[in-house]
Amino acid sequence: MKSDYTLYGWELSYFSGKLRGYLRYKGIAYSEKSPTARLLLKRIPRETGASVLPVLKTPEGAWLQDTTAIIEQLERENPQPSITPTRPRQRIAAQLIEAWADEYWIPPAMHYRWSFPENYALFEQEAGKNLLPWAPKFLRKRAAKKSAGYLRGFLPHIGVTADTIKFIEQWTTQVLDILETHFTEYDYLLGGRPSVGDFGLIGPLHAHLNRDPYPKRELMDKRPNLQAWINRVHNGDAASGEWLKNDQIAETLTPLFEKIFAEFLPMIHGIVQKTEQHTAAKSLKPGDKMPRSLPPLDVPMGNNNISRAAMPYSVWMMQRVKARYSRLNKNQRASVNHWLSDYGQPPMSEWNLGPLLARRALATQLARKQVLAK
Numbered sequence: 001m002k003s004d005y006t007l008y009g010w011e012l013s014y015f016s017g018k019l020r021g022y023l024r025y026k027g028i029a030y031s032e033k034s035p036t037a038r039l040l041l042k043r044i045p046r047e048t049g050a051s052v053l054p055v056l057k058t059p060e061g062a063w064l065q066d067t068t069a070i071i072e073q074l075e076r077e078n079p080q081p082s083i084t085p086t087r088p089r090q091r092i093a094a095q096l097i098e099a100w101a102d103e104y105w106i107p108p109a110m111h112y113r114w115s116f117p118e119n120y121a122l123f124e125q126e127a128g129k130n131l132l133p134w135a136p137k138f139l140r141k142r143a144a145k146k147s148a149g150y151l152r153g154f155l156p157h158i159g160v161t162a163d164t165i166k167f168i169e170q171w172t173t174q175v176l177d178i179l180e181t182h183f184t185e186y187d188y189l190l191g192g193r194p195s196v197g198d199f200g201l202i203g204p205l206h207a208h209l210n211r212d213p214y215p216k217r218e219l220m221d222k223r224p225n226l227q228a229w230i231n232r233v234h235n236g237d238a239a240s241g242e243w244l245k246n247d248q249i250a251e252t253l254t255p256l257f258e259k260i261f262a263e264f265l266p267m268i269h270g271i272v273q274k275t276e277q278h279t280a281a282k283s284l285k286p287g288d289k290m291p292r293s294l295p296p297l298d299v300p301m302g303n304n305n306i307s308r309a310a311m312p313y314s315v316w317m318m319q320r321v322k323a324r325y326s327r328l329n330k331n332q333r334a335s336v337n338h339w340l341s342d343y344g345q346p347p348m349s350e351w352n353l354g355p356l357l358a359r360r361a362l363a364t365q366l367a368r369k370q371v372l373a374k
């Protein structure tokens with residue numbers, strides 16, 4: 001197995017925990033470095049096209065960005081123990097959860113970090129030390145406060161406002177209760193071993209909810225089975241068993257998928273509509289770049305709506321799920337479609353996910369013909 005990978009990430013980072021837990025579980029030898037301001041603002045953008053965390057440097061010297069793409073590449077190179085279920089329903093379910101966790105969870109995670117000032121001290125301490133490790137404390141604190149202010153400024157953009165906080169908190173409590181019930185019976189989402197869905201969901205739950213003081217005390221410490229799952233996945237613990245037999249998906253996840261199909265999928269369809277409108281209005285061609293965000297749309301959250309920017313990247317994530325579905329054989333697709341019908345969903349082949357997109361750093365572009373053929 002290859003060694004000498006370097007993970008550039010912060011404990012504070014939404015997605016660093018996802019990749020860290022995966023590397024640990026797979027037993028992939030790596031070292032971790034906390035990027036300084038110079039690395040984060042200069043070297044990483046030069047190598048990846050964006051100032052972003054985490055980044056993985058390979059033994060060959062390549063710099064990889066985006067946890068979904070990184071994990072997919074590492075799975076090809078290190079296939080065992082696999083985090084991709086072999087059964088069709090479980091495979092699609094795991095990818096749906098990963099996409100949902102990566103994209104839909106952003107407002108709750110950001111709210112529970114930035115709406116509670118008692119969290120700021122931890123951020124300022126860790127971010128300041130990471131950004132300017134050799135600087136005096138007052139300069140570290142100044143740099144961290146500037147970074148924090150920049151991040152807090154995104155809250156209205158992603159739907160976190162005085163009018164929506166109540167909805168976001170109600171939604172989060174409900175979902176965490178669903179997960180607590182599930183992890184009372186199972187060690188992982190699909191049974192006795194982790195899947196890509198587990199590593200997707202660990203992102204917001206580890207860094208933002210189980211480390212920041214307010215949500216850790218008020219949400220996670222009160223749910224010991226969920227908290228134990230967070231620790232298992234982030235620590236990369238060995239599997240305790242196997243995925244459920246006969247392609248089963250636990251009934252305890254039914255309310256979770258009800259929410260995914262009632263809330264996340266309408267968000268995706270809304271972004272698709274805005275993506276199609278922008279593509280037509282700008283007469284975009286394959287290879288043309290899409291904006292990172294488009295005008296906001298109303299997104300269902302429980303019995304309410306929040307208004308958040310439309311991110312074409314979220315559609316790219318779902319197009320990957322549909323591509324995985326398309327590679328299944330006829331009987332496997334029929335099995336997935338039967339499962340989808342339990343939630344009132346049409347076959348995935350009928351889902352309109354708009355023009356095919358390719359990832360471009362943190363944004364997307366209309367896929368070129370050679371990308372379409374892959």
